Amino acid sequence: MSNKKYDVVIIGAGSAGIASASSLLKRRADLNIALIDPSADHYYQPGWTMVGGGVFSAESTHKKTAELIPAKCTWLQDSVTDIEGSINQVVLKSGDIVEYEQLIVAPGLKLDWAGVEGLEEALGNNGVTSNYRYDLAPYTWELVQKLDSGKAIFTQPPMPIKCAGAPQKALYLSASEWL
Numbered sequence: 001m002s003n004k005k006y007d008v009v010i011i012g013a014g015s016a017g018i019a020s021a022s023s024l025l026k027r028r029a030d031l032n033i034a035l036i037d038p039s040a041d042h043y044y045q046p047g048w049t050m051v052g053g054g055v056f057s058a059e060s061t062h063k064k065t066a067e068l069i070p071a072k073c074t075w076l077q078d079s080v081t082d083i084e085g086s087i088n089q090v091v092l093k094s095g096d097i098v099e100y101e102q103l104i105v106a107p108g109l110k111l112d113w114a115g116v117e118g119l120e121e122a123l124g125n126n127g128v129t130s131n132y133r134y135d136l137a138p139y140t141w142e143l144v145q146k147l148d149s150g151k152a153i154f155t156q157p158p159m160p161i162k163c164a165g166a167p168q169k170a171l172y173l174s175a176s177e178w179l
């Protein structure tokens with residue numbers, strides 16, 4: 001177990017965490033910033049809409065996290081398990097404690113596929129797809145290309161969802177191809 005201290009600690013090195021770190025460093029290059037994220041892989045999720053529309057390849061939305069961490073930041077490859085806000089500390093899965101002056105919390109949204117009965121089993125088969133998964137967005141494009149006639153059903157759940165426009169964008173891009 002070890003203690004480390006930073007001016008700014010950012011939980012999550014997704015698009016939000018990395019953009020926040022870059023933006024802060026552009027204005028205050030002397031800041032000592034730590035990004036905490038266990039994932040070695042980074043996915044540019046907005047790109048999955050374009051994968052489903054046949055515009056991007058899935059591979060172009062995937063990069064190694066290590067390549068994206070701003071040069072002046074420290075990447076702690078670990079998960080945050082506790083935030084001790086009253087004493088400016090976060091606790092990591094490894095047991096390490098990290099102290100901060102300012103904390104940015106950007107761990108993204110967790111998808112709840114099991115919230116719709118039967119969805120997990122159905123996805124990826126028999127014409128059921130979702131642009132919300134890296135491995136399935138290419139299947140969306142495959143289905144769009146295969147459909148010559150008939151009906152396609154698009155669903156849009158209520159908020160909170162990632163990108164309120166993504167379900168509609170899938171519909172517009174598909175319709176554009178069919179037209």
Ligand SMILES: Cc1cc2nc3c(=O)[nH]c(=O)nc-3n(C[C@H](O)[C@H](O)[C@H](O)COP(=O)(O)OP(=O)(O)OC[C@H]3O[C@@H](n4cnc5c(N)ncnc54)[C@H](O)[C@@H]3O)c2cc1C
Nearest residue numbers: 012014015016037039045046079080107108131162163166
């Ligand atoms: C199909 C699709 C289309 C979208 N289109 C758009 C769009 O057009 N425009 C737009 O603005 N947004 C869009 N979004 C929303 C998109 O999710 C966000 O813009 C962006 O990717 C979110 O970035 P994030 O950093 O908040 O989350 P994420 O990219 O999910 O990153 C969160 C990170 O936090 C890490 N993490 C989680 N828990 C912990 C923990 N306990 N400790 C440490 N790290 C942790 C994860 O490993 C992950 O790397 C879209 C999303 C989807 C799925």
